[in-house]
Amino acid sequence: MTTYYTKSHEWIRLEGTEATVGITAHASEELGELVFVEAKDEGTEVAAGDAAAVVESVKAASDIYAPVAGTVSGFNDRLSDEPTLVGSEPEGEGWIFRMTVSNPEEVTSLLTREQYDAL
């Protein structure tokens, strides 16, 4: 199981065709404390780069993009009551949504950790 990254600061972790998506610690730091997180409804089809979730700080709303094409298959319900979890554990318990990816091979076109860190 490998984690890949996007230039827009999402991470995606793939198991078979099921993936978990969140934002990187760097992105979370830039956004500041979150007050609201919401993903598209389960079953929503998304292309790579489509907005699949939104995170809101006091001041601004930011879209979270689907790193690859697929279908939204779940939301981290803990974030409804505890949106700050994204800030405290961005790359763990603070994951944002799950998706069924259309083509698992597509993730290999994303960034590796080393490539992301070098940005």
Next chain:
Amino acid sequence: MSDTLQQTPLFALHGELGARMVPFAGYAMPLQYPAGLMAEHLHTRTKAGLFDVSHMGQIRIAAKSGDVRDAALALESLVPANYAGLGANRQRYGLLTNDEGGILDDLMVANLGHELLVVVNASCKEADADRVEAALSDRCVVTRQFDRALVALQGPAAEAALAPLCPAAASMRFMDMIETQIDGIPVTLSRSGYTGEDGYEIGCAAEDGERLARLLLAQPDVMPIGLGARDSLRLEAGLCLYGNDIDTTTTPIEASLGWAIQKTRREGGEREGGYPGAEHVLRQAREGVSRQRVGLMAEGRAPVRGGAKLFADAQGTKHVGVVTSGAFGPTVQAPVAMGYVETAYAAVDTALFAELRGKFVPVHVRATPFVAPGFKR
């Protein structure tokens, strides 16, 4: 950060404090410090925060006659407020109007006893000063003071922080304004602000600005606060942001700022009208307006932000207004907003729906401020 941005006298200090700087009204300004917006907001509501507002414009108006009342009467030709009746060492809010009754800027005017001190928004300061100069220069000397330092110390601990440095501060009441000294630094000191909390706004020469700010930051319970929290604090306090909630397309009556026009300037008053657009504003005060600025609170936690459309029905078929400012209120722990709605929907507790990412979120018209004011009246 662009080279063309201006710097306030506290620019170097912001860097030292670790501020994240953003362009605002032509200045490099601190958006937030390492504590972050949420912590800065809550600290200001419970203790005291120090804001750099040096980007705002200060304009002095002195009557050629030597009588400050003549300067006040002259300014009344541009602003529908009773400044001739403003006592010495008192400050009063006001609005600069255009010929249609639209709002060119909102401002604070203080009677220093010998002249007026006007504080205006950064983005409007040159235009405001031009307008004041053009209208008043036959009777008054108008001086731009755009290079001074201005800081705001806001919050329930503000008095305790300032009093040891400036004993006169403790006995001041809300909207008092004096000229005094803080540790030998000559300052203008008013008990006012833009957060809904008790506090002070302190002006001094640019070269004394950093020393003044360091003195204040060294007091117990004082931390630096950026523009981000300044915005969420003023929104919870129900205060308008020029350019968002009021502008040339909104009149004082539509903006629910009729309280800023004192009785003497209203219909039947001693100095009724007599400012640009007065006939429109007087007519609206008499006959009512078709839309009005209101406070709004949304259900759930999702912030409803500026630009969101407001509807009378959950299907989004009857469009009745628009949100002009909105954020998550850190103190009220709920989404708060203000906007304009058709007058029939402006009553407190009216149920409306805001369009948010293709959905229609229930919102209610609510009285402002959203938090109880902490002013020392």
